[in-house]
Amino acid sequence: xxxxxxxxxxxxxxxxxxxxxxxxxxxxxxxxxxxxxxxxxxxxxxxxxxxxxxxxxxxxxxxxxxxxxxxxxxxxxxxxxxxxxxxxxxxxxxxxxxxxxxxxxxxxxxxxxxxxxxxxxxxxxxxxxxxxxxxxxxxxxxxxxxxxxxxxxxxxxxxxxxxxxxxxxxxxxxxxxxxxxxxxxxxxxxxxxxxxxxxxxxxxxxxxxxxxxxxxxxxxxxxxxxxxxxxxxxxxxxxxxxxxxxxxxxxxxxxxxxxxxxxxxxxxxxxxxxxxxxxxxxxxxxxxxxxxxxxxxxxxxxxxxxxxxxxxxxxxxxxxxxxxxxxxxxxxxxxxxxxxxxxxxxxxxxxxxxxxxxxxxxxxxxxxxxxxxxxxxxxxxxxxxxxxxxxxxxxxxxxxxxxxxxxxxxxxxxxxxxxxxxxxxxxxxxxxxxxxxxxxxxxxxxxxxxxxxxxxxxxxxxxxxxxxxxxxxxxxxxxxxxxxxxxxxxxxxxxxxxxxxxxxxxxxxxxxxxxxxxxxxxxxxxxxxxxxxxxxxxxxxxxxxxxxxxxxxxxxxxxxxxxxxx
Amino acid sequence: xxxxxxxxxxxxxxxxxxxxxxxxxxxxxxxxxxxxxxxxxxxxxxxxxxxxxxxxxxxxxxxxxxxxxxxxxxxxxxxxxxxxxxxxxxxxxxxxxxxxxxxxxxxxxxxxxxxxxxxxxxxxxxxxxxxxxxxxxxxxxxxxxxxxxxxxxxxxxxxxxxxxxxxxxxxxxxxxxxxxxxxxxxxxxxxxxxxxxxxxxxxxxxxxxxxxxxxxxxxxxxxxxxxxxxxxxxxxxxxxxxxxxxxxxxxxxxxxxxxxxxxxxxxxxxxxxxxxxxxxxxxxxxxxxxxxxxxxxxxxxxxxxxxxxxxxxxxxxxxxxxxxxxxxxxxxxxxxxxxxxxx
Numbered sequence: 001x002x003x004x005x006x007x008x009x010x011x012x013x014x015x016x017x018x019x020x021x022x023x024x025x026x027x028x029x030x031x032x033x034x035x036x037x038x039x040x041x042x043x044x045x046x047x048x049x050x051x052x053x054x055x056x057x058x059x060x061x062x063x064x065x066x067x068x069x070x071x072x073x074x075x076x077x078x079x080x081x082x083x084x085x086x087x088x089x090x091x092x093x094x095x096x097x098x099x100x101x102x103x104x105x106x107x108x109x110x111x112x113x114x115x116x117x118x119x120x121x122x123x124x125x126x127x128x129x130x131x132x133x134x135x136x137x138x139x140x141x142x143x144x145x146x147x148x149x150x151x152x153x154x155x156x157x158x159x160x161x162x163x164x165x166x167x168x169x170x171x172x173x174x175x176x177x178x179x180x181x182x183x184x185x186x187x188x189x190x191x192x193x194x195x196x197x198x199x200x201x202x203x204x205x206x207x208x209x210x211x212x213x214x215x216x217x218x219x220x221x222x223x224x225x226x227x228x229x230x231x232x233x234x235x236x237x238x239x240x241x242x243x244x245x246x247x248x249x250x251x252x253x254x255x256x257x258x259x260x261x262x263x264x265x266x267x268x269x270x271x272x273x274x275x276x277x278x279x280x281x282x283x284x285x286x287x288x289x290x291x292x293x294x295x296x297x298x299x300x301x302x303x304x305x306x307x308x309x310x311x312x313x314x315x316x317x318x319x320x321x322x323x324x325x326x327x328x329x330x331x332x333x334x335x336x337x338x339x340x341x342x343x344x345x346x347x348x349x350x351x352x353x354x355x356x357x358x359x360x361x362x363x364x365x366x367x368x369x370x371x372x373x374x375x376x377x378x379x380x381x382x383x384x385x386x387x388x389x390x391x392x393x394x395x396x397x398x399x400x401x402x403x404x405x406x407x408x409x410x411x412x413x414x415x416x417x418x419x420x421x422x423x424x425x426x427x428x429x430x431x432x433x434x435x436x437x438x439x440x441x442x443x444x445x446x447x448x449x450x451x452x453x454x455x456x457x458x459x460x461x462x463x464x465x466x467x468x469x470x471x472x473x474x475x476x477x478x479x480x481x482x483x484x485x486x487x488x489x490x491x492x493x494x495x496x497x498x499x500x501x502x503x504x505x506x507x508x509x510x511x512x513x514x515x516x517x518x519x520x521x522x523x524x525x526x527x528x529x530x531x532x533x534x535x536x537x538x539x540x541x542x543x544x545x546x547x548x549x550x551x552x553x554x555x556x557x558x559x560x561x562x563x564x565x566x
Numbered sequence: 567x568x569x570x571x572x573x574x575x576x577x578x579x580x581x582x583x584x585x586x587x588x589x590x591x592x593x594x595x596x597x598x599x600x601x602x603x604x605x606x607x608x609x610x611x612x613x614x615x616x617x618x619x620x621x622x623x624x625x626x627x628x629x630x631x632x633x634x635x636x637x638x639x640x641x642x643x644x645x646x647x648x649x650x651x652x653x654x655x656x657x658x659x660x661x662x663x664x665x666x667x668x669x670x671x672x673x674x675x676x677x678x679x680x681x682x683x684x685x686x687x688x689x690x691x692x693x694x695x696x697x698x699x700x701x702x703x704x705x706x707x708x709x710x711x712x713x714x715x716x717x718x719x720x721x722x723x724x725x726x727x728x729x730x731x732x733x734x735x736x737x738x739x740x741x742x743x744x745x746x747x748x749x750x751x752x753x754x755x756x757x758x759x760x761x762x763x764x765x766x767x768x769x770x771x772x773x774x775x776x777x778x779x780x781x782x783x784x785x786x787x788x789x790x791x792x793x794x795x796x797x798x799x800x801x802x803x804x805x806x807x808x809x810x811x812x813x814x815x816x817x818x819x820x821x822x823x824x825x826x827x828x829x830x831x832x833x834x835x836x837x838x839x840x841x842x843x844x845x846x847x848x849x850x851x852x853x854x855x856x857x858x859x860x861x862x863x864x865x866x867x868x869x870x871x872x873x874x875x876x877x878x879x880x881x882x883x884x885x886x887x888x889x890x891x892x893x894x895x896x897x898x899x900x901x902x903x904x905x906x907x908x909x
Contacts, residue, residue, distance in 0.1 A: 061812050063804070091818050099815035113806040115825055116905055117832070127814045162904045178814070 007076065008185050008218045009035040009058070009103075014071035014086070016050075016057045027053040027066060029242035035186060035218040042229045042250070043222045044265075045239035046468040047439070051222045054239070055188045058220075059099050060090040075102065078185070100127040104179035108191035110171035114163040120174050121159035127181040146177040150207060168328070169200035173207065180211060187212070188220045193228065197327035197495060202539040202550040205232055209551070224468060226269040227541030230254060231548050238262045250545040268470040269543045272498040275521070278480055285505065290353065291315040292457060292489050293339070298348035298363070300338055308334040309345060310513035316457065321483065321490040323504030323521065325497060325536070331513040336459045336493045338363075340377055341370055352377065355456070375405060378450040382462035384442035388434040394420075394445055395430030401452045419448040422485075423478060440471035444478070451482060459491045464499055476503045497540050501525050509533045532556045581907055585900050593889055600889070604881040605652045608874045614644050615669045615872045642669060655875065659882075666875030668868070675879045679861065683883060685754065686849060686860040689779060690887075693845050694838070697784040697791055702834070705795025706827060712800065720792060728789035732848045735782045736855040743778060751778060752857045779856055783848045787841050794837055798830035805829075832903045838895030843888050 016028040027050045035041055043051045056062045058073050073085040075098065088095040104127075107113040114123060124146060125139040134142065140159070147155035150173040163171055172192055179187055189208065193201035209232065212219050223229060229236055233250040238261065246259040257263045293316040300309040308331045316322045326332045338345045341362055350362035352373060362373055378401075381387040388397055398416050399407075407415065417427035423444040434442055443463065450458055460479070464472045480503060482488060494500055500507050500521065507524050509517040509532065517530040528534045535556030542549045616639055639645045643654065658664035665675035704724070708717040727735070740751040750756055754775045759768045802808070803826050811821050853862030861880055868877035900907045 056809075059813055061809055063809070096815040096817060099813050101815060105810075105813040107806055107810060109806055113810045115807045115811075115829070117829060117903055126811075126816070130815050162908070164905060165908070175810075178810075 006036045006038075007034045008037055009076070009220075010072075010074040011054075011058065012072045012074070014054065014057055014073065015069040016053050016062055016066055017069045018066045026242050028057060030071070031237075031239070031242075031244050033237050033244070033247060035220055036234075037185075037218055038212065038216050039234040040212065040219040040221055040232055041235045041237060042233035043220065043237045043239060044224065044226065044229050046224055046265075046470065048241070049239040050242040051224075051239050052190055055105070055190050055220060055222050058085060058188065059103060059105060060085065060088065060095050061099070061105075075186075077102070097131070100179075100184070101131045101182040102184055103186040103188060104182070104184040105188040105190065106172070106175045106179050106192050108194050110168060110175050110192075110195070111163065113175060114171060116163055119160050119162060120166075124174065124178045124181055127178065131182050142181070143177070146180055147174075149180065149211065150174075150177045152177070167200075168196050169203060172196060172200075172204050176204075176207065176211070180215070183215060184217065186218045186220065188222075190222045191224070192221075194223070194225070198497075198541075199327065199535060199539040199556075201228070201541075202553055205541075206551055208232075225541065226254075226266065226469065227543045230543045230545045231541045231550050233545070238265065254543070254545050265470065266543070268473050271473050272469070272502050273543065274501070276476065276480060276502050278477075278484070279503065279505070282484075285317050285320050287317075289317045291351075292318045292320075292353050293491075294349075294351040294353075294359070295339070296349045296351070298335070298338060298345050298350065300334060300343055300345040307513050309338060312348070312510075312513075312515050314508050314515065314518065316489050316491060318456075318489055319483065319487055320506065321480075321492055321504045323500035323507040324491060324493045324510055325495065325500050325507055326510035327495055327536070329512075330510040332493045332495075332510045333461055335510070336379075336461050336491060339459055339491065340374060340379055341365070352457075375401070375453045376455050377457045377459065378453070378455040380443075380446050380450050380458060380460040380463045382465050384439055384446055384466060385434070387446055388442060390434055393431050393433050394425075394437070397434070397445060398430075398448045398452055401449060405453050415452070419452055422451070422482070423448045439467055440475065443467060443475055447475075447478065447482070451486060451488070454486065455488070457489045457491065459493070461493045462495070463492070465494065465496065472499065473502070479503070497525070497537060509536070582900065585907060586897055589893055589896050593893055596889055597886060600885040601656055601882050602652070604878050604885065605648075605655065607881065608869070608872070608877045609648055611872065613872065614639075615642070615874060616644060618872045619669075655878065659879075665879040668873050668876040670868070670871045670873045670876070675876050678864065678876065679880060679883065682859060682861045682864055685858070686846070686853075686862070686884075687887060689776070689783070689849055689853075689858070689860055690842065690845050692776060692780045693784045693787075693849070694841065696780050697787050697841065697845075698834075700784070701788055701791035702795055702831075705792045706799060706822070708792065708796040709799035709803065709830075710822065717796075721796075724789035724792045727785040730786075732782065732786055732851045733855050735785060736779070736852045739778055739782050740856060750775075754779075754858055779849075779852055779858060782856075783845055783852050786848055787844050791834065791837065791841065795830060795834055798833050799826055802826035802830045832899060835895055835899045835902060838898070839892040842891035842895075846884055846888060 011034070012032045014028055014031045015026065018025040018027055029050070031050075031054050033041060043054060045051045053062055053066065057068055060068065062068070068086050071086055075083050075085055077083055083094075083098070085095060085098060114120070121140065121143050124143045125134075128134040128139050128142060143159055144155045147158055152158050152170060152173050158166075163174065166174065175192070187208075192208070193204050196204060205228065208219065208221075211217070221228075221232060230250065236246075236248065236250050236253040237244055238246045238253065238259065240261050245261045246253065246257065248258075252258075253262060254266060257266055295312060295314050298309055298312045299307070301307050310331070312335055314322065324332045324335065334343060337343045339350060339362065345363055348363060351359045352362050353359050354376075360369060360373060362370070362377075365373060392400075395416050398419055399412055402412055402415055416430060420427045420430065425441060425444050425448065429437075434445065437445065443466075446463075463479075464475050467475060476499065479490065483490065492500065492504055504521050506519065507521045508515045509524065509530065511532045517524060517528065517533050519529075524533060525537065528537055531554070534554045538553035539550055616635055620635065636645075643651060646654075655666055658666060663676065665679075667674050668678055671678060704720045708720050711717050743749045744751045753760070754772055755768065756771050756775070759771045762768055805826070808821065808825055811825050812818075816824070849860065850862035850865060852858070853860045854866055857863065861884065865877060865880045867873070868880065
């Protein structure tokens, strides 16, 4: 077998199958690729494409009942010999001497991927003990060195802390330190930045790049985000339903894709790079129109003392979409919930204009009034799984708000069918339960439920964040279609600038409970006034490998910069 | 050790201490409520100790003058309103450690119960240790080999013992041990040691006797613990941190013990709070059947005779032990799970 001397890992015709009751599920179906020293290979694909199982197959840590059916995973060892990892016993000593030592792995969810009851120092040092039997004292020294490498502040204190005392980004740094402990030749990163904010993501990507250069590692980076791929990949492997659709240099994948699926994938990403076409041609909403929702100086302080919403003012005009963008912890979700009085804000006013022209302050409305208002202001949630009751069928879920409004019998059935058709779901599926639907379809159920009682304002909280990119634009298109048909207004909460840019008329940028900038979407995106907005925009991965940006991004430091509006 | 670490440790210690104090303070109202409920419960049956006594005498053919009864009622304080009786009783306990007197035995309650309470505690403690020592490995085995023969066997046996009532188990165990193995059963000591002082021989004799009630009381709670351990561990086994540890190159056995088992133990510790009452009430029944010198038979007799101060004190003290047990389990949980400590 001949191998290029730079090739560390060569995967050939790998097949990993999951036997199920209904037959065999081919999670990985004949995948081949090579990993080269110092290079980054990105495996990209939507959920269910088998990219994660591919990565896990290399180390033989596929979850039960999956197993490697055939194929080879050839690893070049430090002494130049070749080992076929696929042939090793998954519980045996030989594969264990590779795991963590020669090939290390980092995972998506840094919180659940680390033990909550062990100190991080113990968890990082463990690999050293397992592979080299390093004594405790040396272990500690090495762990401190690793923590310094991954730029965790005050390593001497951090080493004895627990994972839940860290933020998401810091936890991912701990994971990386853990992976680097034994100086591996190969680093497998399984969606390491998916659960992180864009600015944190940019920092982690920088860190991985830097460490890759200093350690000369080969990196296998798994992601569904084409922007990230464009920023970091040398080579790309596009997967779909367990098969490789296309493989090649990053330049080729983005600018001369050969395969249809790749083209569609790139297409749906590029589509989200600009404003939706239906919104380009629409006549602008007159600025002087009386606002549907007028929020003035809204503030909410939690009992813990955290000022989640701090003096927020914004307006939503009829038929308009207002985007709220910010990172996790910025208070955007809390603010959205205040609009429906799920939380009780302590100060300010939420003036909502009723159909008869009178305005009601939602913040001080009494129970009866609130009940009426909640029929006109609805909410769509992020998690399409958690927000639908698994014990009710789809018809019942959509009918619920209608029943509460007093609709019964035949009329109710007809309305449910009509709503399902409106969100492009087959009305015949009404007897099915939510688990029988895909993520995108579940979100459509959520939308159907929200529009059931003909609301006038919908608060959509990260409504597309849990969806694959190709579904994302479909969902946004559907929401805009409904907006035009029903004359809806949206408050669209998202951390994803591309989604905001695609669909929102105006945008408000939130940072630590405050709104730092508001304006027309074009204005804010192209000419941001506030430094935080600029930092946020520059941290977004750009899906064009010819124009890599995030490593020269603008960093926002509130201590140094004077905020534009206080 | 670098100074930064010691300060972090010190901070942890402080948090822990604050937590323990908080729990202790919360235990006080609970204890108070328990004492009231205990007192009400023993007042619930109609009549009082004297009614029972009269009925006893009448059935033996004796007649009692009404004046004697009234005089006795006054002497025992039974003519006073119930809240006053409670107040007198609790005040005596708080200020002088005086739990009142037993009407039937004519002795102060304190004299009667301490020795028995000691045996009760010892028996409960031994039972808990036994149950945990057996339940944890069986639970681990059941989870790791889910749906295997050993899983099914363990589950079946556990449920079987759960279903058999304590007293029946005690009777059968006694029968089997004495008829087939010729062992002396009943009591915690052989006759020659009962009144002897503590010696090595007596300790050995105690060990020979105590295991049978421990097993009988424990088997009932075993099933619940095995199932909890199994369910906890099954949850933990599929968590991502297990995969992380596996990707480090840890061996499967070390991995199992260090991560999922370690985390699955936490909820098990909190079961101490309700396993302890189950063990104590099981102990009462089993002790009556096996005539053990614990609080069980004494409590039963006191309740039958409406010997209110004796019964009330026993219920109170058993409850106090349970609350202390729960407190210990909370503190243990905080020690083993940093997430609770830091809240």
